[in-house]
Amino acid sequence: MKHITFFLFITTLAFAQKQLTVLDSVTKIPVAYAAINLNNNYGIYSDANGMAIVTDTLVNIVTISSIGYADKTVTIQRKMQVVYLAPKPIQLNEVIVTQAKKIKRKELVVKPKIHKDTRAFEMSRATAQYAFLVPAAKTDAYITAITLPLFKIAFEAEGYPGVFEKIVFRTLVRVEILANNNGLPGEKLNDYEQYAVITNNINDKQFDLKLDEELPLPASGLFVQLTMLGKADENGNLSKELPYTNVDRNGDTTIKFFKWMQPNFPLTERPKGTLTFVKFPFMENSSWQTINEPALHEQKKYPDFNIGFGYTTVSYQ
Numbered sequence: 001m002k003h004i005t006f007f008l009f010i011t012t013l014a015f016a017q018k019q020l021t022v023l024d025s026v027t028k029i030p031v032a033y034a035a036i037n038l039n040n041n042y043g044i045y046s047d048a049n050g051m052a053i054v055t056d057t058l059v060n061i062v063t064i065s066s067i068g069y070a071d072k073t074v075t076i077q078r079k080m081q082v083v084y085l086a087p088k089p090i091q092l093n094e095v096i097v098t099q100a101k102k103i104k105r106k107e108l109v110v111k112p113k114i115h116k117d118t119r120a121f122e123m124s125r126a127t128a129q130y131a132f133l134v135p136a137a138k139t140d141a142y143i144t145a146i147t148l149p150l151f152k153i154a155f156e157a158e159g160y161p162g163v164f165e166k167i168v169f170r171t172l173v174r175v176e177i178l179a180n181n182n183g184l185p186g187e188k189l190n191d192y193e194q195y196a197v198i199t200n201n202i203n204d205k206q207f208d209l210k211l212d213e214e215l216p217l218p219a220s221g222l223f224v225q226l227t228m229l230g231k232a233d234e235n236g237n238l239s240k241e242l243p244y245t246n247v248d249r250n251g252d253t254t255i256k257f258f259k260w261m262q263p264n265f266p267l268t269e270r271p272k273g274t275l276t277f278v279k280f281p282f283m284e285n286s287s288w289q290t291i292n293e294p295a296l297h298e299q300k301k302y303p304d305f306n307i308g309f310g311y312t313t314v315s316y317q
Helices: 002-016
Strands: 018-024 035-037 043-045 051-054 061-065 072-075 080-085 105-110 129-134 141-149 153-155 164-166 170-181 184-199 206-217 222-231 244-249 253-258 265-269 276-279 305-307 310-316
Touching (some): 018 061, 043 051
Antiparallel strands (some): 035 061, 170 184, 265 305
16 A cells, blocks of 8 residues: 555656746747746746746646746646747837947956855845846946856755855856846846856855856946846756745645755945845745845844945947
8 A cells, every 4th residue: 555655646746747838939939948927926937948847736827928028827727738928029228339449448347245254145045136236437338247256155044053065056047137227227228148057166256257248338337137047957957946845834834935046145235336136036026125134143234235246347448
């Protein structure tokens, strides 16, 4: 009977899983990394082939979205289901840069803020989005690279008593450019998207990412948005591991929460100018917030916290 019970349990799990494949309705090409909102304050992303697996048995209706497509809400009816998204032209703000002849190239490197203080660091969570401001330059300029400060050790938050460990990680992120809306991240500024696997070894203090192209810096500045899509496998593909987990409390209550994941970022005191914001896009009332406390209860006493991302800009004179 034990063997039969185990078989039935596995069978139930198999049937509970529902696979969605997201395709472009015109080209029938997979829509990579589409956001699949489970409409319960949680969500997942499709992989590079537009495929995602929904394992939550209580989820029957999902809303799927991706930049350049109309949102679509569907009822999950089958174990394997194809969803077609209709292309939708998006209105992007035009950035006009009047550039002189490229006689002299001047580079400005803003270094990231790095420290080792375990009382002040941000523990990233799957699907989280970070946006940091790149202020306007005095002359026409372009952003060419960003630098992520890394906290070299991770904390096992659920461990007792809990220990710090050096952990090698691979995380797939999406880089996008947002408008500066009076000091807050605004709408997407252009159609630029870049995907990268953020990784480290135990000695890395930062991760440097060169952008695929030189992006013009508007007179009002811009925000760089990082979306933590999830863990990446050895080939750089999005892992099938769910970004959230279910925890049973008292045997009768199930609580969901997004999984902690690296990179972890060192936190610094909030400056007057360059700020970092964070949000969780699948939450019902998702909005950009500043970071008001570090991950651990033993914390530095700052009024607000900030992540000191670095960046590189160039100007031509």
